[in-house]
Amino acid sequence: MAIAIVDDTPLNLTLIQALVRKLTPPETEIVTFSQPLEGLQWCASNEPDLLIVDYMMPDINGIDFIRTLRKLYPADSVPILMVTAAHEKEVRYECLRAGANDFLTKPIDRNEFDPRVRTMLSLRESHKRLCRWNDDLREAVIRKTAEIIAREQETVMRLARAAEFRDLETGAHILRMAHYSQLIARRLGLDDELCERILIAAPMHDIGKVGTPDHILLKPARLDDDELEIMRRHARIGHDILTGSDSPMIQMAAEIALSHHEKYDGSGYPDGLAGDAIPLVGRIVAVADVFDALTSPRPYKAAWELERAAAFLREGKGAHFDPACVDAFFDQWDAVLEIRQRFQDE
Structure with missing residues (x-):
């Protein structure tokens, strides 16, 4: 899995990265960005399995970040966790409307952070498993359809040859x-x-x-x-x-x-x-x-x-x-x- 963390405060990046690292296997790729536009560029080229993004950032805030990302990845694919201040109630509502799946308030409480991240990663894995199953099913249907068409073609040509012999x-x-x-x-x-x-x-x-x-x-x-x-x-x-x-x-x-x-x-x-x-x-x-x-x-x-x-x-x-x-x-x-x-x- 690949997890992207976007926050303009280095201390927050370090903290969230450490918390995520304790919840994920060693091979998990965790990328951090203190510049939101750099994070957005990376996400556009690399579909993350989870995005954790702060609200208050320079150049582009978290809500606009999410809106841009949702044009690339629908809400049922890449889960997004928004981090906001405790008093920013209207902001939390807006971030959910923009396409965030869940939010956390600052300061981050590990007892709240861990289960939410686990749940979102589990949902992401289920989504990927379903996509793989759909791909396998689609390939199976294509193969079977091709086999049916080939048999039909053979039947048609053999019938045509039967008429040809007469x-x-x-x-x-x-x-x-x-x-x-x-x-x-x-x-x-x-x-x-x-x-x-x-x-x-x-x-x-x-x-x-x-x-x-x-x-x-x-x-x-x-x-x-x-x-x-x-x-x-x-x-x-x-x-x-x-x-x-x-x-x-x-x-x-x-x-x-x-x-x-x-x-x-x-x-x-x-x-x-x-x-x-x-x-x-x-x-x-x-x-x-x-x-x-x-x-x-x-x-x-x-x-x-x-x-x-x-x-x-x-x-x-x-x-x-x-x-x-x-x-x-x-x-x-x-x-x-x-x-x-x-x-x-x-």
Whole structure:
């Protein structure tokens, strides 16, 4: 522990220091200051476990000293013991209002001094013990939360890979579109936690394709109207697979699965939502998913050139796509190209 004593009278400093020394272990640091401003400067850089301060001092009195210190350390942390003259009753009231925890009157009576100092040091030790316990608890919560998030991420990626094994799309596709989605989200000003959640949830957008028949899912040609109707059911199937979870990440994945094929003008599926009625995450993923699908080869088509795919997105602003999401995507074109380079198809 560290105990600070501030009194402009050297004799008082010596007396109080001796009394404190008899009450504390040998390793306790006891610092004394006859100049209150020096004591205040020390306390600002070194949190004391107990402050004993006189009232009548030059430059700054004890009450102003306490008020200044309480701006640094709240009343439930550093205990303060004020020393005043016996007749200074109003001063004692004022010092308590300023943030002192207790006071002593001069001349100091050891029978009064000892138990009060012991009590304040005991309270300080209890406060520090509680802080350490809170820190340990906070670290444990952080560790457990990180473990839960890691398990959720693993579950999401394994489910996404399960859909990938049935689809003609590649694992690199879900990585690219997920990172494109995160780019858009950041540009739109979403907070870091949501942006990270979108990165993890976006790969689940087509999980509903596990319920699509192989002869439709793997058909190496364009689908007819009946087949297209069956294919479109994957949005609802994906939502039904994921909905009902307590996990915010899985909840977002369910929302993405259901809404990423909606179009801004209301012509999309499965619910024909339009504009802001489409969840923002669905509007974000729509841009990311379509761009990567266009620029990736499929058995039934060649990959589009970047310029052609970019023109398709721009032409679809306000019709297929949310204009703000398209603008956010192209505002970070260099980052888009870097992601495309980093996650190439094998």
